[in-house]
Amino acid sequence: MKFQAVIFDMDGVIIDSEFYWAKAEMGFLDKYKIKLSRELTARMTGQSFRENALFLKQHFGLVDSVEEILQGRLVATEPIYTYQAGPMPGASELFPRIKQSGVKLAIASGSTLERINTIVNRFEWGKYFDALVSTDHVNFVGKPDPAIYRHTAEVLQIPPAECVVIEDSVNGLVSAQAAGMRCVAVPDPRWSHGDFSKANLIIESLLDKKLFDFLGIS
Numbered sequence: 367m368k369f370q371a372v373i374f375d376m377d378g379v380i381i382d383s384e385f386y387w388a389k390a391e392m393g394f395l396d397k398y399k400i401k402l403s404r405e406l407t408a409r410m411t412g413q414s415f416r417e418n419a420l421f422l423k424q425h426f427g428l429v430d431s432v433e434e435i436l437q438g439r440l441v442a443t444e445p446i447y448t449y450q451a452g453p454m455p456g457a458s459e460l461f462p463r464i465k466q467s468g469v470k471l472a473i474a475s476g477s478t479l480e481r482i483n484t485i486v487n488r489f490e491w492g493k494y495f496d497a498l499v500s501t502d503h504v505n506f507v508g509k510p511d512p513a514i515y516r517h518t519a520e521v522l523q524i525p526p527a528e529c530v531v532i533e534d535s536v537n538g539l540v541s542a543q544a545a546g547m548r549c550v551a552v553p554d555p556r557w558s559h560g561d562f563s564k565a566n567l568i569i570e571s572l573l574d575k576k577l578f579d580f581l582g583i584s
């Protein structure tokens with residue numbers, strides 16, 4: 367292996383959740399007569415739930431409190447994690463291959479820790495991961511701020527330069543590189559909007575052989 371740690375974003379990277387997210391988000395925003403656009407999706411991806419609730423309230427002048435918006439969005443998206451989203455192709459096969467190399471694995475997500483645990487337990491991935499990190503651990507500061515990735519490196523006790531992040535959003539890419547880590551982008555053309563040209567590698571899926579070569583696994 368060329369790295370000491372591989373850190374995965376969750377939604378859209380290791381779980382196929384973005385279709386369900388778009389559907390739930392449209393239903394939730396319709397209550398406020400807000401249309402879900404590419405720009406709004408890109409702005410909110412990777413941010414914490416609290417940051418997004420504050421953004422929606424301020425940007426659209428919503429009457430509901432930040433807490434009401436936050437809780438409403440949590441309720442609207444809960445089924446994604448409890449039963450809707452499945453593993454991304456190649457995820458369940460990739461984790462043991464990396465683990466066999468003696469490399470540490472982590473998840474660092476803008477989602478809540480409760481939801482990360484729900485996914486890890488549903489798919490029996492717990493044995494592969496050395497750390498599960500959410501914005502809960504960094505005072506709800508989401509991506510593109512580097513706080514979540516810096517914190518993950520501290521938990522793993524691995525220098526950021528020895529970590530590689532796998533992301534599907536520009537906010538995540540910026541966050542990882544600002545933390546001093548390299549970043550592999552796996553953008554989905556349906557949901558991943560923005561410029562990924564600064565990624566260290568761009569792949570089509572977790573099954574892409576270029577990823578194995580980049581990580582140094584056979």
